[in-house]
Amino acid sequence: MTRNRRRLGAWLLAGVVLAVVLTLYDADRTGVSDPKAAPSATPSGAAPGTPAPATGDTPSPSATASPSPAPGTGEPSPAPSPTACTSPGACGYPDANSTGPRIALERHDTGNMSVKKDGTVIKGWDIRGSLDIYANDVTVIDSRITSTNWWGINLRPGFSGLKVLHTTITAVPGKGPDNGGVNYAVSNMGGSSIEVGWCDISVFGNALSMGQGDLHDNYVHDFVAFRNQGGEWQHTDAVISGGGNTGRLTVRHNTLLNATPVDKGATAAVGLFADTGVVSSVHVEDNWLAGGAYALYAGGPGATGIRVTGNVFSTQYHPAGGAYGPVTAWNAGGAGNVWKDNRMSDGRPVEPAP
Numbered sequence: 001m002t003r004n005r006r007r008l009g010a011w012l013l014a015g016v017v018l019a020v021v022l023t024l025y026d027a028d029r030t031g032v033s034d035p036k037a038a039p040s041a042t043p044s045g046a047a048p049g050t051p052a053p054a055t056g057d058t059p060s061p062s063a064t065a066s067p068s069p070a071p072g073t074g075e076p077s078p079a080p081s082p083t084a085c086t087s088p089g090a091c092g093y094p095d096a097n098s099t100g101p102r103i104a105l106e107r108h109d110t111g112n113m114s115v116k117k118d119g120t121v122i123k124g125w126d127i128r129g130s131l132d133i134y135a136n137d138v139t140v141i142d143s144r145i146t147s148t149n150w151w152g153i154n155l156r157p158g159f160s161g162l163k164v165l166h167t168t169i170t171a172v173p174g175k176g177p178d179n180g181g182v183n184y185a186v187s188n189m190g191g192s193s194i195e196v197g198w199c200d201i202s203v204f205g206n207a208l209s210m211g212q213g214d215l216h217d218n219y220v221h222d223f224v225a226f227r228n229q230g231g232e233w234q235h236t237d238a239v240i241s242g243g244g245n246t247g248r249l250t251v252r253h254n255t256l257l258n259a260t261p262v263d264k265g266a267t268a269a270v271g272l273f274a275d276t277g278v279v280s281s282v283h284v285e286d287n288w289l290a291g292g293a294y295a296l297y298a299g300g301p302g303a304t305g306i307r308v309t310g311n312v313f314s315t316q317y318h319p320a321g322g323a324y325g326p327v328t329a330w331n332a333g334g335a336g337n338v339w340k341d342n343r344m345s346d347g348r349p350v351e352p353a354p
Helices: 002-033 061-065
Strands: 106-115 121-123 125-133 139-141 144-147 151-155 163-165 168-171 184-188 195-197 200-203 206-209 213-216 219-223 236-241 249-252 255-258 266-272 280-285 288-291 294-298 304-309 325-328 338-340
Touching (some): 121 125, 144 151, 200 206, 219 236, 236 255, 266 288, 288 294, 294 304
Parallel strands (some): 121 139, 139 163, 144 168, 163 195, 168 200, 184 206, 195 213, 200 219, 206 236, 236 266, 249 280, 255 288, 266 294, 294 325
16 A cells, blocks of 8 residues: 555656646747747837838848859859940930030121130120130130131130130031131140030031140030042041140040041041150040040050040940940050040940050
């Protein structure tokens, strides 16, 4: 009898121990898996009852920092190209809608007019002729020039401070002095910088000709090819510099188009040539460049301080920007020379050949 009681007590004690163990196990399991028992993911300032964000909705930092491997290569896929540009105006570059005069014009049949008074301002004129500047600080603004001379506007040596703004400069094909052709829309023969901005320029063979100046927000287009007095096709450039300059030439945010065929004289959209000295201190920034044999002639051997940054080389005339490529004569080892962030209009990066 006593033995049976001892057995019964042992069984009861074992049952109590088992019940305690099962209770503890269940509590531990519940604390891990039950969302109510888990630490709250709601920010401390959230209102009571605000749902915690789903932890699977936000990628981990490592998932967004590294591109996924290209199929079959094990290497990261290249980053997508910048958005392609379809036309200058659609991509924020100057065109006929953003250049030229902003006011009504009054006709002036000036012929080849010389300006000799410092500080002269010509505004609102529709000029049939050209301007030869023998004065300082002359401003031509909100006007139109239709020339049959060698130039539209020419700044003579020894004078400075010329500004040509919001003006249309064109010519009459076949009526110019160079065997019917015309050469320079704006020519800087002076020894200092001039400013040409927001101008609509066409027809002239070498539209903007200078070693130094600030050329910005211009629309240069529709050259008319001609044979010069030497019987050769006139070389055509939207911007041309012959080197030997002492100041800086800045070519910034222009649309520079040279649709002239190569066999009729096309040279460049921007031509930096060492014709009269070494090319130096030229910044070509954020332009739309199209056409020419090459869209950019970049100065050649010895060129220094040439910065070519953020330009779009358009495929509108040639798949490579120019007939033979986007750029030539780049001096990669020149002091201060920088080539950065230049691309084709379809998004491909542009790098000069070695």
